[in-house]
Amino acid sequence: MFLYDVVTPAEVEEMFSLPEGSVRRDLRRSKFRQSEIRKSGATWLITLREAKRVYSEYEDKIQVKKDWDWVKNYVDSELNPVLEEEIADFLDGAPFDRIYELYWDGIEGIGIEDEGEYLSFVEWFYRFKESAEEWKDRL
Incomplete structure (x- = not known):
């Protein structure tokens, strides 16, 4: 930022x-x-x-790379203490590195070869968290 x-x-x-x-x-x-x-x-x-x-109603999208090192560096660049705490709460004891894997899965899920447009990490995280909470509520 x-x-x-x-x-x-x-x-x-x-x-x-x-x-x-x-x-x-x-x-x-x-x-x-x-x-x-x-x-x-x-x-x-x-x-x-x-x-x-x-x-x-802006949707924050960025150019992404299907490259593990890029994903890890990008996610790290978006972190701040408040977001880190929200992620840790969301992961509920799972290793923090799991968040990189989840974002990687999101990028991989759009089927890009090398580069494409996808939700920024922050936008993705809040949407992912919201959908996970909705799913839990249905159980």
């Missing part, structure tokens, strides 16, 4: 023509994924992809 990939609530409101205060309201209502926001002093910082997801 780069410095220019984060925005403030005021920037989000301007970007999406939202009424003043609506992003702070949505922060209080937990509309944002906790791993995609953080407070710096008195200012909230939101990843641009998260702002797009919440306010324009």
